[in-house]
Amino acid sequence: AQSVAQPEDQVNVAEGNPLTVKCTYSVSGNPYLFWYVQYPNRGLQFLLKYITGDNLVKGSYGFEAEFNKSQTSFHLKKPSALVSDSALYFCAVREDTGRRALTFGSGTRLQVQP
């Protein structure tokens, strides 16, 4: 069975400071990992994905994430937060074979203070 844990319900960071949103996962096979962002009353927007290759993945809006196989983690990071980054962030996983549907974490609300 697949699962995703986002241990923090909310992350608060000051504008200009680096941010990290944590994600750990569990799958039987090799993971495909994703980060999505959701703004109020909107759908999910794709940020980035890890499929294979370089463990550091760069995505939209200056976000990046690092795949760590030994720690089964895929934390989302940004060197300098913007107020406009304030939103709900979801980590998701699926296996490389078999079930194609994504399993989502419960989400982390990022609040960037000016």
Next chain:
Amino acid sequence: NAGVMQNPRHLVRRRGQEARLRCSPMKGHSHVYWYRQLPEEGLKFMVYLQKENIIDESGMPKERFSAEFPKEGPSILRIQQVVRGDSAAYFCASSVPGNTEAFFGQGTRLTVV
């Protein structure tokens, strides 16, 4: 290229009525996924369809819920005899065969009164 289109954006139904949610995938996408999001929660997988086939319905409730993706036209998620607990945001995503990435619509927010 328009994104994934869902309609209606908001739907209000009385208990016992039927709700029909529509999803038009992105052009060229033949795979559709439906997810449900309860308030302040993550998305939960419901069903995965390809044209005219249900591939994985392991997340669908056993009763009252059904989904289809006909050869022509949008995918439909149908909820019969709605109850208050069905109130949620329902999201559709689509992808092309073999693609790892799914694109999401803006969702339909169902309110059962």
